[in-house]
Structures are given as structure tokens and as C-alpha cells.
Amino acid sequence: xxxxxxxxxxxxxxxxxxxxxxxxxxxxxxxxxxxxxxxxxxxxxxxxxxxxxxxxxxxxxxxxxxxxxxxxxxxxxxxxxxxxxxxxxxxxxxxxxxxxxxxxxxxxxxxxx
Amino acid sequence: xxxxxxxxxxxxxxxxxxxxxxxxxxxxxxxxxxxxxxxxxxxxxxxxxxxxxxxxxxxxxxxxxxxxxxxxxxxxxxxxxxxxxxxxxxxxxxxxxxxxxxxxxxxxxxxxx
Numbered sequence: 696x697x698x699x700x701x702x703x704x705x706x707x708x709x710x711x712x713x714x715x716x717x718x719x720x721x722x723x724x725x726x727x728x729x730x731x732x733x734x735x736x737x738x739x740x741x742x743x744x745x746x747x748x749x750x751x752x753x754x755x756x757x758x759x760x761x762x763x764x765x766x767x768x769x770x771x772x773x774x775x776x777x778x779x780x781x782x783x784x785x786x787x788x789x790x791x792x793x794x795x796x797x798x799x800x801x802x803x804x805x806x807x808x
Numbered sequence: 809x810x811x812x813x814x815x816x817x818x819x820x821x822x823x824x825x826x827x828x829x830x831x832x833x834x835x836x837x838x839x840x841x842x843x844x845x846x847x848x849x850x851x852x853x854x855x856x857x858x859x860x861x862x863x864x865x866x867x868x869x870x871x872x873x874x875x876x877x878x879x880x881x882x883x884x885x886x887x888x889x890x891x892x893x894x895x896x897x898x899x900x901x902x903x904x905x906x907x908x909x910x911x912x913x914x915x916x917x918x919x920x921x
Contacts, residue, residue, distance in 0.1 A: 696894075699851070713919070726906075726907050729907065737911060737913050737914060738906050738909075738911040740910070743906050743907050751907070753908075785851050785852065787851075787852075789907055796854055796857070797850040797909065800851050801850050801851045
């Protein structure tokens with residue numbers, strides 16, 4: 696069974712640009728969550744989607760947005776990139792929202808120049 | 809609010825030594841508690857979990873007991889191996905927060921042969 700797949704693995708952008716990251720959950724999983732990992736702030740929750748609806752949102756500015764498609768694949772978008780957005784972005788999927796184990800992808804490493 | 813505090817790292821041990829990584833939490837209600845492990849260049853893997861007080865999670869020789877009275881979930885292993893070298897994260901999930909995880913800062917463990 697394939698795991699959570701995140702693409703691309705690495706990305707380099709410059710300030711002011713925008714970026715879209717993709718996450719394909721494990722087959723049959725309907726909940727997708729996104730996290731940002733940085734050395735200074737650690738792992739911080741961005742948002743959670745279930746059945747194409749945003750169920751939960753962390754404390755990030757509106758430049759960070761996401762969506763989920765009918766096949767449960769999810770994308771997150773960051774507009775007007777800032778140097779501080781450099782991070783590892785992790786996606787996690789689970790069968791349903793709530794009390795289900797979450798499976799993480801290997802992340803997308805975003806570097807802002 | 810919810811928070812998780814882990815012992816500061818890095819932790820360096822010799823092979824076959826005893827491991828303890830302390831984790832305490834602050835949360836209302838009865839959160840579920842988790843330990844995740846992250847190997848270099850990879851995402852997070854669920855190591856073990858406990859969903860109610862006095863539950864003991866265990867996997868691959870690692871154990872942690874959910875202690876409601878001390879709000880703790882310390883990770884232990886009787887004999888570490890070089891292959892256990894990784895970053896370990898303690899996390900909680902509240903009943904009312906869907907799949908959202910709140911993570912501790914992470915503890916880097918290095919095991920020397």
C-alpha cells in the first residue's frame with residue numbers, strides 16, 4: 696500500500712512569489728492535515744481537510760491556503776512568499792477526522808531566497 | 809491552551825544504554841498522547857500512542873504510560889541501538905480538535921556504538 700506522497704520534494708523560490716504544494720493521501724484516507732516544520736518554531740499545524748471541507752485551521756496568515764479535491768488529494772498554496780516561510784511542509788492523512796492514526800509524508804522542503 | 813513540553817536535547821547515549829525522554833502536557837479534557845519519530849530526510853512515523861489515563865503504549869521496545877495525575881507521557885527504552893538515532897516528538901490530540909496534533913519541541917537522540 697503506497698504511503699502519503701508529497702510533491703515536489705524540494706522547491707526553491709524567491710520572495711514575493713507564490714507556491715503550490717501537493718499531497719496524495721493513502722488510498723481510502725479522507726482526512727488530510729498540513730504542518731510546517733522549522734528549527735525555530737518546531738512543528739505547527741496549518742489546516743485540516745476532510746471531504747473537501749476545511750475542518751480546522753492553525754494560526755497562520757491568510758497567505759497560507761489549502762484545498763482538498765474529491766479524490767482526497769490536497770494542495771496548499773502560499774502567496775507572497777517571505778524568507779520566514781522557508782520550512783519543511785509535512786502532510787498527514789488518516790481514514791477520518793478525529794481518533795485515527797495519522798500517516799505522514801516525507802515533506803516538501805521549501806527554500807526562499 | 810494546549811501545549812507539550814519535552815526534555816531538552818540533544819541526548820547522546822552508548823548502545824544498550826537505558827533511554828528516558830520526558831514529556832509533559834497541558835490540555836483540558838482527556839487528550840490522546842503520541843510519540844512520533846523522525847529519521848533524517850524523512851517525515852514523522854508514529855511510534856506509539858495512548859488514548860486514556862494509565863494506558864501504556866509500546867512498540868519496537870519503546871514504552872510510554874499516560875499519567876493523568878502528573879500530566880506526563882515519558883518515553884522509555886531499556887536498551888537503545890544505533891538505529892534508534894533520530895528526533896523524537898511527543899504530541900497530543902484533543903478530543904474536540906479533529907486530527908490536529910500539538911507537538912513538543914522534539915528531542916534529538918544520538919546512539920554511539
